[in-house]
Amino acid sequence: MSTSRPVVLITGTSSGIGLETALAVARTDRHVVATMRDPGRDEALRTAAREAGVADLIEVRRLDVTDPASVLACVAAVVADHGRLDALVNNAGAGHVGTLELDGVAKAREVMEVNFFGVLTVTEAALPHLRVAGGRLLTVTSVGGVVGQPFNEAYCAAKFAVEGFMESLHPVAAGVGVRVTVVEPGAVASEFVRNAGAGEMADRVAAAGPYAVALQNYLARTADAFAAAQSSAEAAEAVAAALTADRPAFRIQTSERARAFVGVKLADLDGDKVTGLTAGWVS
Template identity: 50%
Template sequence: MTAEHGIVLITGTSSGIGLATAVAAATAGYTVVATMRDTDRARPLLDAAEQAGVALDLRQLDVTDAESVTRCFDGVQRTYGRLDALVNNAGISNFDPTLEMSTMAALRANLEVNFFGVVAASRAAMPLLRACRGRLVTIGSVHGVVGQPFNEAYCAAKFAVEGFMESLAPVAGAHGVQVSVVVPGFVKDTSFGIFPDINRRTVQAASGPYAPTFADYVAWIGSQGWEGAGQLSQEVAEVVVDTLRAERPPFRVPANRWAADYLGHKLTDRDGSTVQTLARTWIGQPDN
């Protein structure tokens, strides 16, 4: 896919990684359809685009609303007649008291956005991507591979995304669509990376019998320092753009060295190549 002729739709562009990726992709020459649930929150994105000297096609998209998904992707097809790439970025954080102290509604809401929203957007995009032999890129998380205490719902959703995309990748690849999951670690300039004291106090107060365990966990976080772990949204955005431009991107793309090493605690097949090569043989698509 060449940048000059690529139409890329990015979800969740009002802030953070989505905002940075929209601007970075437009700067690289892509035509960017930047979507968000509430377009009244578009000012930071539009200001960043203006500062970078790029134009964006801003559209409303709520990945949890079937009508919104259909309307958005049908609109892109009418406008451009094609879609070369989808970047699934929309998501919500969920640093909650542990299972007993949360609610089923909160757990379901997390999965609705972070997993089913990804599935809904991908499902709508696939016919267009197949026609263009395009790219399906999803923002994952190290917590989609390694579970994080007191973050069960978010980890469950990201684990589900990993499994879904790993299963889809060989089949999509056989039909011309390359699937990748970009895996950031600690992104320090987003709401996912900010963990203010008020949140700690709130979760601590709501943790009931788990409060001492939560306190130990917070103390451990504070003792780590996380040198080399943190990265900025812009750095992740550059990895996403590189993945879009790569001739044969790997399935799993750690966004920095720390993320790669962290995944290594659990994975020996760090970029997913071994599993993908094996899975392709199961559907009659061995590597050339």
């Protein structure tokens, strides 16, 4: 069976930016394959899709970015069922707050597995089909993929890696007809933030030993930042706009605050502005 509408596969759609992106893309009259590790968590998306009048344009499938067999099976089934794959939105990810001495290398590997290698696994599976379609490859990264942030070492390392990979892939993919874009949200009010553990402040500080004061200061600053965060829906609109633009930029921020923050790094040749800024977060 061939689907006449463009087909867009989005990872990590059970909540937050992923859920809202599925809705925003469906509103552009594209067929959305909304994937999630546990399809049993699809009720929020299905309810929102019905309320938005796009339920017939969204299907839910299982895809675990850390399981290559799951990824290959999902992508193959989408192409078999619809005859095409026009775009991939890599959105699935996991936050982590911590520091190396307390967490160890094993935790950093775990964060990289989800946020970096998971992106590569899905991208590898999708690229042959995106080439055929002359399609789009979008990856939701973070301002943390440009500016390193205290107690986000593993998370930022993974997002830096994704940005470096996609920036390097961009001209290669363009040569075979695939446009590559990274979308960089700043602070977003979503379940992702709660999953990162920001609400467990007291327990984290108590276990932080010599890092306790710095961590307490960081968590307090972060709580203030997320009090003024943009909504997941606003961030998702930026993703949908990048997907539908004729010539999307490689790097797109989802808000003016995100643009200003990323701008500090991109204009900072020796690193003093960034490290001076973030030092104030922990002192």
